[in-house]
Amino acid sequence: MGDSPVPPRRMAADALTADLEPRHEHALKRWGRALLGAALGDGVDEGFDLVVRRRDTGAVIMRTPADVGSPDFLLAQVEEDMRTKTLPEFLAEWRLPEDLPGLSA
16 A cells, blocks of 8 residues: 655754864953963863754754863764664663753753
């Protein structure tokens, strides 16, 4: 009979982008980090945030520090999930309660 075609699943990557952006810090905190880095001999770690935006509007839907492990690894993991998960699946896994209006932890 009339089998209707199954619509393709909309993946998160169709609606969202992810990038690493330099963290905006107060100058005093940045100065303290530089001083500590110089004292320890391992330079200044600028610090990055993982930022997820809507493709259609550019609105930020998630911003989180990428300060555990490698920021590049975190970005690659998020991009892989965006390619393999639907938008609701991705948001359920990655969004923090404070990113979701009306919800509390």
